Amino acid sequence: MTPGTPGPEVLVAGAGPVGLTTAIELVRRGVRVRIVDRRAQPRTGTRACTVWQRSLEVFDLMGLPIGEYLASGVPYTFRTHHFAGHPPHVRDAAQSGTPYPRPLLIGQQDTVAMLTRHLSSLGVEVERGLTAVPVAQDADGVTVRLETADGAGELTRAGWVVGAQGPHSSVRDAMGAAWEKQHYSGTQLLQVDARWTGSLPGEPSHCHLFLTREGSLGSAPLPDGRHRFYIGVADTGRTGDPEVEEVLEAARRVTGVGDLEFHDARFNWRVRLYNAVAGSYRDGRLLLAGDSAHTLMPVTAQGMNTGIQDAFNLGWKLAAVVRGEAGDTLLDSYGAERRPVALALAERNLRTYWGGTGPVPPFDRLYEALDHMGAGHTGLPLAYPDSPLSGRPDGAAVDGAADVTGPVAGDRVPDAALHAPEGRLFRLIGRGSWNVLAFPADPGDAESAGLAAKELAATVRRAGVTARVVGNAFGGVVGGGAQTLADPDGALRAAFGAQRGAVFLLRPDGYVAFRGGAHDGAALERHLETVLGRAVAAAH
Known part of the structure; x- marks a missing residue:
């Protein structure tokens, strides 16, 4: 400096x-x-x-x-499970509802x-x-x-x-x-990146997990043609980074593949396992x-x-x-x-790891x-329903109603195609501010849109909050300081489960902070005051 x-x-x-x-x-x-x-x-x-x-x-x-970053990695396509006494079980790693269906x-x-x-x-x-x-x-x-x-x-x-x-x-x-470690005693994790030959079963482009009485072994393909091997076995008492032969011997023991060989190995290391929060x-x-x-x-x-x-x-x-x-x-x-x-x-x-020791x-x-x-x-299903930032209308049970679809307070925002320069909702949210989306009861009626904008008028005066009224065809500004967002095919309304009208407060990190009915602008305003505290009060 x-x-x-x-x-x-x-x-x-x-x-x-x-x-x-x-x-x-x-x-x-x-x-x-x-x-x-x-x-x-x-x-x-x-x-x-x-x-x-x-x-x-x-x-x-x-x-x-991240285009170049994605291109330089390997898509995580499938995971094959090899459990002792059972045939291989293949699971697709892809998930729907995200622009990134596969891990990297x-x-x-x-x-x-x-x-x-x-x-x-x-x-x-x-x-x-x-x-x-x-x-x-x-x-x-x-x-x-x-x-x-x-x-x-x-x-x-x-x-x-x-x-x-x-x-x-x-x-x-x-x-x-406080920093209290929970040790997983009696076991260790041996890891190496290596090319391999031998009769290891399964498609090499998949990730694999072996569970046998001897322990566990996982493998994953890497961009340079090597595979990561990570092997959980009983602790031998050895210290320091393991020799490749030690890792190989453990891999053969867990998988039962005696002709497995490692080549061009690097980054071999030993981990004694613990959790601490x-x-x-x-x-x-x-x-x-x-x-x-x-x-x-x-x-x-x-x-x-x-x-x-x-x-x-x-x-x-x-x-x-x-x-x-x-x-x-x-x-x-x-x-x-x-x-x-x-x-x-x-x-x-602690509940799911198996390292060849104990029952x-x-x-x-x-x-x-x-x-x-x-x-x-x-990470996609993660939600914060009990967060102090997650609110709902006073006296309402929107989140608990049996017929409510789409995200509720604390849920991750669904990405959706937009008829706007951003192209996708994530691009709009990613600008870095809070966003309010208001879905009027009638998506094709300009008067209904105007009422929704009026409902949000107090909210849009708050610093850093952008309000948008979502409708079928109207465009421009509908009054009250709100902008409009065209949704001619109703895809955004469907993604949010807002067929009867709704108002959403979207956090800058892509989670819902508030979901209410189309006329819950006052409740939304009170929630913003609670969430942002003194800064909102100062903006009056």
Whole structure:
């Protein structure tokens, strides 16, 4: 930072996928950001190599140009399950209702490179070789010591600090947040990226999961022609990165394939498994995201994805607070929404992982359950119905009505085609503001549209809120400060289940914050005041 220039409004500690996502989301919303990382160079290795559908949606909503990124990865097409005593079971990885129906298999270093390039295009460079250690915070900001590897350092000031440093977090230490590890004792995870030969069953382009009495083995194709192998077996007591032969021997034992061979292997490492979730994600002006907030066993490929979605959730909220568009109570919703996600994943990891030690899982029952597996791992069904940001009309039971279709408060917004320059709803939401969509009772009647606009007149006066009345054919402005959005084929109305008319408040991260009837403008206004706090009151 140049002497004499003002300190950052937000200092992001950590330049992995989570820290970079946080910084991008803040910078694109007009926040002055500084991002530092203790490593002199970006971390090497494919590491977290599965990017699930919701994370790809997040990149889309952020406006990232990810065409080249998608092209450089491998689509995750099918997963074949090989359970002891049963024939292979193939499941399609595709999900409907999203512009990204399939996950992406790509090395973490490529995700970091894509995010770093985009942050640089926004005018912010990562400062390397610096560890951020918060010293003290007060009502106006945080004093931080930036330490180099040789122990030298400088003091700086930042309005807020986000810790995205990984499991070993100086920001979490400064917060004094609880960090209790739940060890999965008696087992270990061995991993390697390698080309292979032998009689390993199944289509090589699929992802595979083997469950036998000896443990578990998963594999996934990588862009360079190698495959990631991750093998859960009983702990041998060995330490340090395993030799390739140790990983190969474990793979042969679990799969029963004696002629399996690895070639051109790299990135072989050993993991002793544990989960940990911070007791709090916020202490005043200090916040946690990603592995600093939760370290999850890398057996369900959720750690990086969960962290990216943390960063997206936090970024727009912190930007609104920094820019004076919301009171800082908005940040309380961050931990309220995201910490339960991490706790649920930690519980799921402990419940579903098999590493060749302890009681043997009931393979028959697990195999039968494959046909009933949900899509929770994709991130698409995730909802925040109990969030303080999720509201409904006073005295109404819209969310509980048996005949209500489409999203309700807390649900993810469905992407839909638009008859507008943006082309898709995600492109419109991704501009970064709150949005109100009003569906009049009669989509083809201009008078009905005018009534809907009048209902929203008080709301559209609120800073940063854009209201649009959705109808069949009318265009332009219908009064009350509302814009119109053409929906001539009724696709948007159908996607939102708004056939009888409705009003929706859409959050900047693509979730529904409020659903009410076409005449619930007053209830919507009260909810906005609750959500945005002092800033809304000041906008009167």
